[in-house]
Amino acid sequence: LQAFCIYHAFKNKKSFYWYFFILFIPLLGSIIYIITQVYNKSDAEKIQSEVTSIINPTKRIKDLEKQIEFIDTYSNRIELADAYFQNNNFSEAILNYNKTLEDKVQDDLYARQQLVLCYFQLKDYTAVVEQCELIKEKSQFKGSKQQFCYGFALKELGKVEAAEEQLKQIDKPYSNYPERLELAKFYLETNRAEEGKTLLEEIHSESARMTKPNRKLYRLTIAEVERLLKSL
Numbered sequence: 001l002q003a004f005c006i007y008h009a010f011k012n013k014k015s016f017y018w019y020f021f022i023l024f025i026p027l028l029g030s031i032i033y034i035i036t037q038v039y040n041k042s043d044a045e046k047i048q049s050e051v052t053s054i055i056n057p058t059k060r061i062k063d064l065e066k067q068i069e070f071i072d073t074y075s076n077r078i079e080l081a082d083a084y085f086q087n088n089n090f091s092e093a094i095l096n097y098n099k100t101l102e103d104k105v106q107d108d109l110y111a112r113q114q115l116v117l118c119y120f121q122l123k124d125y126t127a128v129v130e131q132c133e134l135i136k137e138k139s140q141f142k143g144s145k146q147q148f149c150y151g152f153a154l155k156e157l158g159k160v161e162a163a164e165e166q167l168k169q170i171d172k173p174y175s176n177y178p179e180r181l182e183l184a185k186f187y188l189e190t191n192r193a194e195e196g197k198t199l200l201e202e203i204h205s206e207s208a209r210m211t212k213p214n215r216k217l218y219r220l221t222i223a224e225v226e227r228l229l230k231s232l
Contacts, residue, residue, distance in 0.1 A: 001030045008038055016211045061087060074103045081114065090118040109135060116146045125153035143170055148179040155186060164190075171199070174206055177221045184228070193232065200229050 005022045008014075014037060021029040064080040081096035097111045097118070112135050119127040132150035135141055151166030167186055170179045180203055187196030207215065207222045215222065 002026060005030045005033045005038075009033070010217075012037075016213050019213045058087070061089075074100055074106050078111070081111075085114060085118065088121075090121050094118045109138060109140065113140075113144075113146050116149050120149040120153065123156075125156045128153040129157065143172065143176075145179075148176070148182070152182060160190060173202070177203060177207075177218045181221050181225060184225075188228070197229070197232050200225050200232075204229060 002022055006019060009018045009022070018033060018037070022033055023029070061080070061083045064076065064083055067076050068080055077096055077100045081093050081100065084090070084093035084096060094115060097115050100106065100111045101108055112131050116128055116131045116135075119125075119131065128149050132141075132146060132153070135146070136150065141147055147166055148170045151163045151170070154160075154166060155163035164186065167179075167183045170176045171183055180199060184196045184199040184203070187193070187199065203225050204222075207218070207225070210218070
């Protein structure tokens, strides 16, 4: 129950005090959180589905596959692709996101955004660039995870100047910590130690002001920042 509440709070960007409430008043805290932040009659099925997907993620996939066999709609196919994505089965997710692109009536933005993330996980950087080229003019692209993937992929493909143009746009204070760490590494790898060090110091300074849940969430990033600073 605690695991579900913490997952829901993180997914829905709830205030940090809810984490303390859930953790330090285990049963009562979780029940109050669900009553006040999650539950209403219309959401009952959704809650049950989310709990099931956490405990047994493959069951949700099997249920959605049966649903597709009964009626293959755009929304059902997207749900199945998302379930594969959440289960880290990126190859199957790609197959299903691509299938939704056959429906020319629907907006293809979401499917292509997800395809970028899938190809990035599989380190297929050519495919990442191909998908990003199709959506980079959209307003939702700027400053997004997909733009970071685009810049990183361009770097891996040896297109350094184009990569920097994209990566610099995700450098926003008090956000995008893992992505900004990669940008700092990019500076260091391209013989711009001062720029890299400055960005690392900014991230390190911001980390000192993080809430405890955020410090835990970004602990690996913070540790890597500290390691790099010591090495400079």
